[in-house]
Amino acid sequence: MSPVLPSRPRAVVFDLDGTLVDSVADVADALAAVMREAGIHPLSEAEVRGLMGHGAPGLLRGALRLRQCDLGEAEWMTRRFLDRYAAAPAVRSAAYPGAVDAMAALAAAGIPVGICTNKAACTARAVLRALGFAPHLGAVVGGDSGHGMKPDPAPLLACIAALGAVPEETVYLGDHRVDIDTARAAGVRVLAVPFGYGDIAALEPDGILADYAALAGMLGLAVAEQR
Template identity: 90%
Template sequence: MNAGARAVVFDLDGTLVDSVADVAAALATVLREAGIHPLSEAEVRGLMGHGAPGLLRGALRLRCCDSTEAAWMTRRFLDRYAAAPAVRSTAYPGAVEAVAALAAAGIPVGICTNKTAWTARAVLRALGFAPHVGAVVGGDSGHGMKPDPAPLLACIADLGATPEDTVYLGDHHVDIATARAAGVRVLAVPFGYGDVAMLEPDGILADYTALPGMLGLAEAG
């Protein structure tokens, strides 16, 4: 896909950052407090992509527990996770460099995630993305949560861009559905939490070194 992008928005978890270890640790604490056996990191990986409410509902479902507990456990999880969101999380190879290169080329970069915006910013700071990111819209930013297109459209507007000139990168079917609903072209990465073979994006980015070419920026670089 040669998109000729004028702005690029990224999902965070599973796209720029592998955050499963920190998410699993916070979730394990909350489950233990409720007397529930914690999930493995592999089980948590399978629940990623739906924000904290979806994570807790999924965890309770896997443990055959009462889903009415999900609301207070979600609040508890958010507190626990916000206290240590980037202890073991890592940026995917080349991701920081790719985001920095976009910003250096004058391409506005945004983050649209179902994670809370404060926690997303903390992760971005810890892993070196923050200086290159112009807008962050999280699940608590007042625009709803993906796959509702509103948060992506809000992020694009914050960047001063339009949907037609923007490319969104994600790893999950939620990201693809969000982009389609927003009228935004979308690339998928195969190293995240979704099954890329089932996503049907506009293109697949297997390596961040290939991103400039896929965005039609190779000549400009």
């Protein structure tokens, strides 16, 4: 476990896919259906895992590049993918162990919690409801919320503002280089989880959270409660 951060945060924001939820199976299913519709051999889950983190447009462009197909197909395929995925976003997805309890503990401690994801906001909310996160959340900002997409810092800053917090008092949790770059651009401390879709060895976060059971202690909450 990484050491305790130097100050207790006033808000905590999470990435979704690869950070709170392993969603690759449902993403792969929706993508496979669209690729078959286009007459393209679908990607394996392992191939899809390597494309996660850039939102639906990045996913479809990456899939077409892997199959050496015309990128001009990406726009209509992205629309079809979003429709198919929104219809069944949490059939095979699962929360990472301890993630729901960790978020509940933050909310119980009076720390506002948000989600900043490149997934469409309505689909993100459906996943969060299905897996038990929704009651603990104060804000959800998606890639279609009007603030751009990560690594642009604007969606993260919008989420923080919606929670009534400021960047220097916020911690962001993610699993991917996109998340680290977003947090750095926003002036936000960032923790990385090693069980998601990014290459943890290539990241330089402020700390690494290997287990959600350790999150409260890492954020200084357990220390504060003992005083």
